[in-house]
Amino acid sequence: MNTVPIALITGANRGIGLETARQLGRQGMHVFLGSRDLARGRAAAEKLQASGMAVEAVELDVTRSSTIRAAADLIGGRFGRLDVLVNNAAVALDDKTKKPSQQSLDTWRAVFAVNFFGLVEVTQVFMPWLHKSQAGRIVNLASGLASITLHADPKDGLPKTMAVYSVSKTAVTAWTVQLAAELKDTPIKVNACDPGWVKTDLGGPEAPTTVEDGAKTSVRLATLDANGPSGGFFKNNQTVPW
Numbered sequence: 506m507n508t509v510p511i512a513l514i515t516g517a518n519r520g521i522g523l524e525t526a527r528q529l530g531r532q533g534m535h536v537f538l539g540s541r542d543l544a545r546g547r548a549a550a551e552k553l554q555a556s557g558m559a560v561e562a563v564e565l566d567v568t569r570s571s572t573i574r575a576a577a578d579l580i581g582g583r584f585g586r587l588d589v590l591v592n593n594a595a596v597a598l599d600d601k602t603k604k605p606s607q608q609s610l611d612t613w614r615a616v617f618a619v620n621f622f623g624l625v626e627v628t629q630v631f632m633p634w635l636h637k638s639q640a641g642r643i644v645n646l647a648s649g650l651a652s653i654t655l656h657a658d659p660k661d662g663l664p665k666t667m668a669v670y671s672v673s674k675t676a677v678t679a680w681t682v683q684l685a686a687e688l689k690d691t692p693i694k695v696n697a698c699d700p701g702w703v704k705t706d707l708g709g710p711e712a713p714t715t716v717e718d719g720a721k722t723s724v725r726l727a728t729l730d731a732n733g734p735s736g737g738f739f740k741n742n743q744t745v746p747w
């Protein structure tokens with residue numbers, strides 16, 4: 506059997522996803538770099554291939570079922586399993602000039618389509634291949650903004666200008682707990698990740714964390730050994746409050 510771990514990262518043509526692909530590729534994994542635009546994915550993958558990594562682009566738009574199924578057929582057909590799934594793709598579309606109650610339903614639907622329903626569908630479609638792995642790992646990218654505890658603390662001061670994004674990420678952490686319970690008697694571990702506030706297109710130029718450090722929690726959760734946690738929410742080695 507081919508023992509090189511097989512990984513898939515969604516939304517990996519830029520930002521934290523691309524850096525996660527780089528760090529997992531550097532560890533010797535065979536990485537599928539998911540991108541909703543295959544040309545952008547290939548351009549990103551080529552840079553990693555040039556450093557000798559086994560990274561290849563695969564078209565995957567988390568809102569388009571046909572691309573999710575095609576990616577699963579491609580990876581499952583070739584390798585017979587998936588060892589690591591990093592659900593990284595996301596959008597932040599809140600209108601920051603508006604209050605939470607004023608965000609349009611179109612915005613709620615568009616954000617949940619990617620950040621939550623897309624993540625759930627990718628997981629469902631790849632689940633049979635994750636069950637074929639001897640040590641499946643699922644990493645769900647949440648955010649510190651997912652924390653209800655921190656949002657509800659009047660002293661914490663988490664911004665309320667991204668209510669739609671924040672609630673979509675809370676759904677991701679809640680789903681992570683449900684899935685971990687389902688998988689508790691299997692080798693598969695699933696955890697939610699807060700990468701920190703990271704300098705990317707989404708995080709913006711003011712963010713204090715480099716993309717290299719921002720990818721570290723995803724990489725840690727993707728490479729947990731058999732004694733590692735499941736059903737948790739982590740930033741670096743710390744637990745994030747729900």
Ligand SMILES: NC(=O)c1ccc[n+]([C@@H]2O[C@H](COP(=O)([O-])OP(=O)(O)OC[C@H]3O[C@@H](n4cnc5c(N)ncnc54)[C@H](OP(=O)(O)O)[C@@H]3O)[C@@H](O)[C@H]2O)c1
Nearest residue numbers: 516520521566567593594595646648702703705706707708
């Ligand atoms: N940056 C931060 O400070 C921060 C903080 C907390 C959590 N996070 C989370 O970390 C993850 C990565 O964020 P980032 O900062 O790297 O964001 P980013 O630079 O904006 O990259 C987002 C990625 O998601 C992809 N994407 C968007 N919609 C998609 C779809 N429908 N199907 C497939 N891919 C799609 C984008 O593809 P295109 O290039 O085609 O648009 C891009 O590759 C996200 O889950 C984010 O919520 C980030």
